[in-house]
Amino acid sequence: MFTVKTPEEALDIIRDTFSPLSGEELVPLDAGCGRVLARDITAGEYVPGFDRSTVDGYAVSARDTFGCSDAIPALLSLAGEVLMGEAAENALIPASCVYVPTGGAVPEGADAVVMIEYTEDYGDGTIGILRPASPGMNMIYRGDDVYPGKRVLPAGRRLGVSDIGALAAMGITRVPVKKRPVVGIISTGDELIPIEETPAGGQIRDVNSSMLAVLCRQLGADPVCYGIIRDEPEKLTKAVENALAGCDLILISGGSSVGLKDATAGIIENHGRILFHGIAMKPGKPTILGDAGGKPIFGLPGHPVAAFFVSRLFVRAALAVLTGESCLLRTIPAYLGEALSANHGRMEVIGVHLRQEADALYADPVHTKSGLISSLAGADGYITIPRDCEGLAAGAIVEVNSFEAP
Amino acid sequence: MFTVKTPEEALDIIRDTFSPLSGEELVPLDAGCGRVLARDITAGEYVPGFDRSTVDGYAVSARDTFGCSDAIPALLSLAGEVLMGEAAENALIPASCVYVPTGGAVPEGADAVVMIEYTEDYGDGTIGILRPASPGMNMIYRGDDVYPGKRVLPAGRRLGVSDIGALAAMGITRVPVKKRPVVGIISTGDELIPIEETPAGGQIRDVNSSMLAVLCRQLGADPVCYGIIRDEPEKLTKAVENALAGCDLILISGGSSVGLKDATAGIIENHGRILFHGIAMKPGKPTILGDAGGKPIFGLPGHPVAAFFVSRLFVRAALAVLTGESCLLRTIPAYLGEALSANHGRMEVIGVHLRQEADALYADPVHTKSGLISSLAGADGYITIPRDCEGLAAGAIVEVNSFEAP
Structure with a gap:
């Protein structure tokens, strides 16, 4: 018998059970944005590679200028000009100066x-x-920015645009990144039809395959959809075995029938072990997580809203473990747009629309009676209400997990 | 003579001058994530398409159960079972009930x-x-979620994963999105070499072409790089004219020489008009913006750190205008990791590293003496210090613009 875990316990289990994938690849710099660094990046050269001026002016030996003023200028002989993009050919001799443009090279012997x-x-x-x-005025010395051996970016960082700029400046045109995890997506249920079909009575479209595939891509993984599997345990077994052979993580959604639920749990047990069966959150309670030889297998709820939130919270955490990504969950505070009533012993996840009014940001809860589209369409993020909270007043400050950040 | 604008004035000018591009395209649903909706999406059908049960149980006419209890159950004759994925074939007759699984169709005549x-x-x-x-207990009525004609998503929304889920549920497999703006990127300066080369004395790598291309892609645009243009106004003119012929927005970075600065301004005047020449911010002051027949032309500072921040703030705003995106700037509050001294009459933009410690988020300013790599590598976002602020104490609450959100 498996006990229901709290969301925090579930996250701890994910982090404690799984390990980063070993694969890494070298990709061109512009393809590195959004990927997770596989190793520390250390500088191999000096940046800047020469002493540089930060202004248009005259490179001097500072001591030649000590004590000068408007009334008593220091008189220096002009020994030439450094051109943009060219080295300073001659060293500065005492009592002379050289014209240098902004960004130009400061000659040897000059120190300001x-x-x-x-x-x-x-x-x-x-x-x-x-x-x-x-001394040092209006110049940047060679290596002031980086020098050989300095660690510039740590392994585990998801590369952003400014990181790409830093790598370009160092002449790093290919970056070692972690392999993108391959995620196998399986939808189960006799009521499901492909999204391009029109449901007959009792049927609904397979939202999860499309939605989870897009989510995986946003989270830096490559989805493989194994289609809709009918409510027959042997078919599910076969699909899961196919997926296990080709994927690093498996998502099985649906299976609301007792047969399919048992089948999912049974398959996980046949290939490894069940880590938990049930998370104390709403929606998302009937979530299963298994470990099949180091590969996470999630049994997600069939309802797309529940599948979405469980994936944002837990599949995302599992993918971060697989890529070794060091991720922070950053939340945005907002004023709750209206009162929310209590929930009952489970953490509750509620989609919100964000609304800017004057200088304040409001989070309006998405109201819905198990609504699918109304809960998903236009939601900008979600808030969580802790298990023991008896409700929140309108205007309370809530922390919004924005969907904008992957 | 052009006066320097405040950042707020510059943003107002961008929003008031330019208009959305007219082009739109129909893309497959999974390619729609991250794109900007070209029109409102209204539902064309009922979701759910049938009355659905939210539990495993018996569909009944509620009035047949009024007054029942453990001691005096209401006795109903079992008239059959609805199978998952199938329509409820017969209407419920009074004093009977039908077994319905979670998500199954509730027969006509049943109301709970x-x-x-x-x-x-x-x-x-x-x-x-x-x-x-x-009546209504444990069921969702046909159209409870959406009904034909209901607006589900507004034009101008950048589609996220949950929006894709909502569209899939409605059977919308292709979405009308705004054309991705094409951005022409030109780097100028005699000191620049391609990033894969090793700088000789006085040379530096062309960081901006790579970095701005990646940024444009992140912002939903298609970059076209026109390479490094030497410090000759005729060459720059030719490059800008090429870019104007093929692009919706032009970024010219560098041109720190007086000749190139004048050339940039002159070309803009030849093809349209200059909107501003200088923004009161640090870094980024020497930014030019022109309007060439409705196409924004930016003259960006050559220093990559300045070019990056100006692009995050102003090029992003211009791209949002071109796609008609309704975007909010959402900031994350954090404690300032250390004191920051005053600046002098200009808004200051400072990169920060985010650091989680216990339950608090700290923003550590990136310190650098015009450093390029140190300012860009590993920065997680930026904060702005208003023009009239004389500095901030360590521990002050600052609003971080995270780089995670596009």
Whole structure:
């Protein structure tokens, strides 16, 4: 007999049971966005690769300018100009200066750049410096940003746009990322028909195959749909065995009949062990999780709303384990748009619409009587109401898990 | 002479000047995730398409159960069973009941379902009902969720996973979405080399082409890179004219030389008008925006960190206008990890790392001396410090714009 787990216990079990997949691949930089880094990225060179000016001005030896002022300029002989994109050919000799544009190379021997606004060009090869420079002023030294061996990005990070920029700056054009987990998706139930068909009496469309496939892709996995399996345990067994052979994680949704429920549990037991059977949340209670030789097998509720929330919470966590992703759940606070009544001993997950009004963000609960489309369409995120909470007043501050972030 | 705009003024100008692109296309449902709806989606059918039970039990006429109890059950004759996925063939006759599984069709004439737990099967074709049912109990009526003509999703919404679920449930297998804007990306500067090359003295890699392309893709646009253009106004003119012919929005980054700056402004004036030249923010001040016959042309700063933040803030807003996306900027509150000193008359944008500690989220400012990689690598979002703010204390609550959400 399996006891029902709290959502926190279920997450702990997922994190404690499964391990990252071993596969990694080297992908072109632009394909790396959204992928999970397989190893630390350390710099192999100095950035910048040369001492650079941050202003348009004259590279100087700071000591040559000490004590100067508008009234008593330091007079330096102009020894040339550094062109953008070219190296500074000659070292600076004392009492001279070299013109350097913003981003240009500062010659060896110079240790500061004086902004052109604080200089005067006498036209005879002499530049007057009107303000003293301190060493390091208006320049970035070679390696100030990164130097060989510095860890720039940690393994487990899901690469974002700015990370791609940093990698490009280091000349890293291919990145080692974790293999995308392959997720097998199986829908069960005699009442299901493909979404492109029109339901006859008693039939409903197989929403879960399409929706879970899109969710998996958003979460960085590759979905494989095994179609709709009729309510016959042998067929389900065959589908699961096919999926286990080709996938890293299996989602079986539906199976509301006792036969299919037992079949799902039985198949998991035949291929491994059941980790839990039931999560104390609403919707989503009849969720099963099994471990088939290191591969998570989820038995998800058939109702698409329940399947969606369970997947956002638990399948997502399992995929993060498989890719080794270090993910934080970041929530957005909002004012609850209206009062929500108590629930009964289970954590409750409620879809919300976000609404901006003046400077405040409101989360309006999606009301529905087991509604499918009304619960899913246009929802911007969800809130959870803890098991022991007896309800929330309108205007209470709630933490919204936004659907925008994967 | 163009005056510098505040960030708010710049956003208003973008929203007031440009209009949505007219193009739309019909894409398969699974390709619709992340795209912007071109029109309202209204339901064309009833969902559910039949009266459905939400429990395993007996469909009854509620009035036949009024007044019953454990002690005095209502005795109903069992008139059959509805199978999952099949229509209820016969209407319910008074004083009878029909077994219906969860999700099964409730026969005509029945107006409630009594959970099996509150019934007793006497084995002789008679079912005892132990608790009275009220009309509508444990069932969802046809069209409770949606009905023909109900608006399910509004034009302008960026479709998410749950929206895809709702569309699948309605049998909508292709969705009308706005054309993805095509963004032309041009990098300028004699110091730039392609990222796969190793910089010689004074050279730096062209980070912006790669980074802006990935950003555009994340924002739902198709990037076209026109390469690195040397510091010659005629070459830039040619590149911009090519880009204008094939793109909906142009990004020119770099051009730190006076010649290229003037060239960018001049080209915009030749093809339209300049909307602003300078934004009061740090980094990003030397940003230009022009309107070339309805197409936004941005002159972005060459420094990748500045180009990145300006793009996140303003290019993103322009793309949302082009697709007609109704987007909210949602921020995540966090405690500032350390004090930040004042800035000077300009809004300041500062990258942050997010760090979870116990139950609190901290935003640690990315410190850098014009650092490129250190500013970009691993940043999880940014905060803005308003123009008139004189600094923030450690522990202050800041609003983080997360990079996770597009």
